[in-house]
Amino acid sequence: xxxxxxxxxxxxxxxxxxxxxxxxxxxxxxxxxxxxxELAKMFEYDVLVLDVMLPKMDGxxxxxxxxxxxxxxxxxxxxxxxxTNLRVTAIEVGAxxxxxKPVEISELIARIRALLxxxxxxxxxxxxxxxxxxxxxxxxxxxxxxxxxxxPKEYGLLELLLRNPRKIFSRSxxxxxxxxxxxxxxxxxxxxxxxxxxxxxxxxxxxxxLIETVYGLGxxxxxxxxxxxxxxxHNHSTHKSTSHIELSEKRKVEAEVRVLxxxxxxxxxxxxxxxxxxxxxxxxxxxxxNRNNQLLEQAQTEAHRLAGTLGCYGLHQGSEIAKEIExxxxxxxxx
Numbered sequence: 001x002x003x004x005x006x007x008x009x010x011x012x013x014x015x016x017x018x019x020x021x022x023x024x025x026x027x028x029x030x031x032x033x034x035x036x037x038e039l040a041k042m043f044e045y046d047v048l049v050l051d052v053m054l055p056k057m058d059g060x061x062x063x064x065x066x067x068x069x070x071x072x073x074x075x076x077x078x079x080x081x082x083x084t085n086l087r088v089t090a091i092e093v094g095a096x097x098x099x100x101k102p103v104e105i106s107e108l109i110a111r112i113r114a115l116l117x118x119x120x121x122x123x124x125x126x127x128x129x130x131x132x133x134x135x136x137x138x139x140x141x142x143x144x145x146x147x148x149x150x151x152p153k154e155y156g157l158l159e160l161l162l163r164n165p166r167k168i169f170s171r172s173x174x175x176x177x178x179x180x181x182x183x184x185x186x187x188x189x190x191x192x193x194x195x196x197x198x199x200x201x202x203x204x205x206x207x208x209x210l211i212e213t214v215y216g217l218g219x220x221x222x223x224x225x226x227x228x229x230x231x232x233x234h235n236h237s238t239h240k241s242t243s244h245i246e247l248s249e250k251r252k253v254e255a256e257v258r259v260l261x262x263x264x265x266x267x268x269x270x271x272x273x274x275x276x277x278x279x280x281x282x283x284x285x286x287x288x289x290n291r292n293n294q295l296l297e298q299a300q301t302e303a304h305r306l307a308g309t310l311g312c313y314g315l316h317q318g319s320e321i322a323k324e325i326e327x328x329x330x331x332x333x334x335x
Contacts, residue, residue, distance in 0.1 A: 001025050001046045001047070001116055002025070002026045002027075002028070002043075002044070002045050002046050003020060003025050003027050003028070003045060003046060003049060003112065004028050004029075004039055004045045004048045004049070005017060005020070005027060005028070005029045005030070005049045006029070006030045006031075006032075006035075006036035006049070006050045006051060006054060006059070006062065007029065007031070007049075007051045007054075007078075008031045008053075008054050008055055009051075010031070012051075013029050013031065016029075016049065017029055019105045019108075019109075020109075020112075023109055028043075031055075032054055032055045032056040032057070033050075033054040033055065033057025033058055033059065033062040034057045035056070036048075036054070036057075037057060037062050037065060037066065040066060040071065040073070041066075041069075041071075045073055046073065046074075047073065047074050047076060047112055047115050047116060048073055048075045049076050049077075049078065049112070050063060050077050050078065050095075051077075051078050051079065052077060052078065052079035052081070052086065053080075053301070059078075059079075059090075060077075060090060060093055063075055063077065063090065063094050063095050064093035064094065066094070067093060067094030074096045074097075074115035074118060075094065075095045075096050075097075076095070076096065076098070076099065076111060076112065076115060077090045077095045077098045077099070078098075078099050078103060079098070079099075079100060079101065080100070080101040080304055080323070081304075082100045096118070097111050097114075099111060101319075102319055127163065128162075129210050130208070130210075131143055131144045131206075132201070132206070132210065134155075134158060134159055136159065139155065141155065143204040143206060144205060146204060148201070148204055150200065151196065153178055153179070153189075153193045154193050154196055154200070156177075157174060157178055157193055157197060158197060160174070160177055160178060161210075161211065161219070161220065161221040162221060164220075164221070165220075165221045165223070166221075166223075167220060168214050168217050168218050168219070169218045169219055170217060171191070171218060172187065173218065174190045174218070174219070175187065175190060194211060194219060208222065210222050279295075279298070279299050280302070280303065280325055280329075282295075283296060283299040296329060300326055300329045300330060303323075303325045303326035303329055304322075304326050306319075306322040306325075
C-alpha cells in the first residue's frame with residue numbers, strides 16, 4: 001500500500017516515514033502543499049496524510065482542491081491545534097479522518113488501516129436478504145424470483161437498509177438520505193413508506209419482517225440468520241490461527257519503532273532544538289518598537305512545529321509548553 005505524507009517539518013516527516021515503513025507501507029513525502037498536490041495528481045496513492053499547517057498551500061486548501069477535482073483517495077489530516085472548528089472544517093472540505101498531534105503511532109496505523117479497508121470496499125451490485133434480492137444496476141427488486149414493484153422512496157429506503165445491515169436510522173436520517181433537499185416532507189412520510197414497503201413484501205409471501213423498529217431510535221434491517229450463523233462459524237475457525245501471529249508481529253514492529261523514535265529524538269535534540277529555543281528567547285525579549293513581524297511569523301511556525309514534534313516523541317508536557325509559546329507569540333503579533 002502506497003501512502004503520501006505531506007509534512008513540512010523534516011523530523012516529523014522522517015518519523016512518520018520510518019514508522020509507516022516499519023508496518024510495510026510504501027511511503028512518499030512532500031514538504032509543502034503545492035508539491036503534495038502535484039504528486040497526488042500525478043501518481044496513484046492508497047491514502048494521503050496531510051498536515052494542516054503547510055507552506056505554499058495549507059492542508060485544508062489542498063484537501064478542498066483535490067476533492068473539487070474529483071479526487072477519491074482517503075485523506076487523513078493531522079494538526080497540533082485541538083480545535084472543534086478546525087476538525088469540522090477539515091471534514092466539510094473532504095477529509096475522511098482527523099487526528100490531533102501528538103499522535104500515537106499505533107493509533108495512526110489503526111486509522112490508516114481503517115481508511116484502507118474503506119477505500120478497498122467494492123459496493124455490491126446485488127444486495128440480498130434471505131430470498132429477497134435488489135439489483136442496483138437495473139434497479140429491480142425480486143422476492144422468490146418474482147418482481148416487486150416499489151415506489152422510488154420505498155426502493156431508496158430498502159437499498160439504504162440493505163447496504164447498512166446493523167445501522168439504526170432515525171426518521172430524520174432517512175429523510176436526509178432518501179429525500180432530496182427540494183422536498184420538505186415530515187417524518188410521517190418515512191412511516192408511510194416503511195408501512196407500504198412492509199405490506200408489499202408480505203403480499204409477496206415474506207413471513208418475517210425484514211425491517212425492525214427500534215423504539216425511540218428508528219429502523220434497521222433485521223439480521224439474516226443464515227448469514228450470521230455462517231459468519232460466526234468462519235470467524236471461530238480463523239481467529240485462533242491468526243491472532244497469535246498478529247500479536248507477535250505487532251509487538252516486534254512496535255519495539256522497532258520505539259528504538260527508531262529514540263534515535264531520531266537524539267538527533268533532533270542535538271541539532272535543531274537549541275536553535276528553536278534561541279529563536280523563541282530572542283523574539284520574546286524584543287520590545288514593541290523593535291518588533292520584527294517576519295521574525296515573529298517564523299517563531300510562530302517553529303513553535304507550532306515543536307509542539308507537534310515533542311508530542312510525537314511522547315514529551316507531552318514539553319508539547320504543551322511549546323503550544324503556550326505559540327499562543328504568546330500570536331498575542332505579540334496581534335493575530
